[in-house]
Amino acid sequence: MLLSTFKIRNFFVFNTLKLMRNVSAQPNAASTETKKPDTLKSLSVSEYRNVYVEFLPDPTVEFRNPIREKLERFDMLARRENVDIPEFYVGSILAVTYSDPHSLGKTNRFVGICIKREGCGLRAKFLLRNVIDQQGVEVLYEMYDPSIxxxxxxxxxxxxxxxxxxxxxxxxxxxxxxxxxxxEILPEGTPIPINTLKVKLKPKPWLERWERKNLRGVESIDVPDYVLEKAKKVATPWEKHDLMKQYMKTIPEEEQITIFNEIQPQLQQLELTRKKLKRKRSFIKPVKLG
Incomplete structure (x- = not known):
């Protein structure tokens, strides 16, 4: 019994020394791994965050699931390889062509201004608005809907x-x-233009109490003084200084770098393809005279 215990102990000691010898023989691998720089620091994470908003996970902790989020990102990249989803923001004018079995050509096309973007992952959505025959029409699209x-x-x-x-x-x-x-095609490298237009609201009643929102794209709202007093009572101007609340609504930059490092090669390939198509559209074939 003592002999078998001695053999077992020597076996574990021998394997432990062998493992330590193998680890010490490879110091360069560990050092290069720790000194590997983040590939996205030169590309500015803020640019990726603004262009590919839906690739970032939900900031609400209750809705977080790392495994599901990673699988969704692969599905989103596969979808983008088949359908070009260009860069756009709230205020951009889009035209969406989608399959419609009830239309004459089995497809339909809607043009409108993007008034809202929401959701993340495969649940990302955007809302378009247009006025057709003096009637406001809005269409809510799921960004990765297969019918688009x-x-x-x-x-x-x-x-x-x-x-x-x-x-x-x-x-x-x-x-x-x-x-x-x-x-309208912008030259390559041009910064995204910001439209400083201020719209004029119609007289009340409104769908929401716009005087209670800090709107910069609206002309001065003409409401009675007592309405403005009520708006001041429910205002929360101190929230913009609440660092903890801002932190809970954002994704840490370290996590953003990790996420975009995983999908950077595919995104770069999609960007190159989009630039090639943009150059083809901007090129006008000369007309032969005579």
Whole structure:
């Protein structure tokens, strides 16, 4: 019994020394792994965060699931390889072509201004608005819906506010766009233009109490003084200084770098393909004279 115990102990000691010898023989591998720089630091994580918003997970902790989020990112990349989803923001004018079994050509196309973006992962959505025959029409699209055939950015720009839901209570001229609108192509390297237009709201009643929101893209709201006093009572201006609340609503930059490092090669390939198509569209074939 003592002999067998001695043999077992020597066996474990021998294997432990062998493992330590193998680890000490490879110091360069560990050092290179720790000194490996983040590949996205030179590309500015903020640019990726603004362009590919839906790739970041939900900041609400209760809705977080790392395994599901990673699988969803692979599905999103596979979808982008088949359908080009260009860069756009709230305020950009888009044209979405989607399959419709009830239409004559089995497809339908809607042109409108993006007034809202929400959701993350495969649940990312965007809302388009247009006024057709003096009637406001809104269509909510799921960004990775298989029925979407094409997404075109007719005018790439930003607005002063993160949401443009107040266009529902504004004059129709701010939400009216021609369905045959041609695409406006920006030169490569041009910064995203910011439209500083301030819309004028229609008289009350409104769908929401816009005087209680800090809207920068709206002209001065004409409401009675007692309405403004009520708005001041429920205002929370100190929240912009609440660092903890801002931290809970954001994803740490270290986690963003890890996420975008996983999908950076595919995103770069998609960007190259998009740039090639953009150059083809911007090239005008000369007309032969005579």
């Amino acid at each position: 055939i094409k997404v075109e950015v007719l005018r790439l720009e930003k607005r002063l506010d993160d949401e443009l839901l107040y266009l529902r209570d504004s004059l129709p001229e701010y939400s009216t766009f021609d369905s045959n609108m041609e695409m």
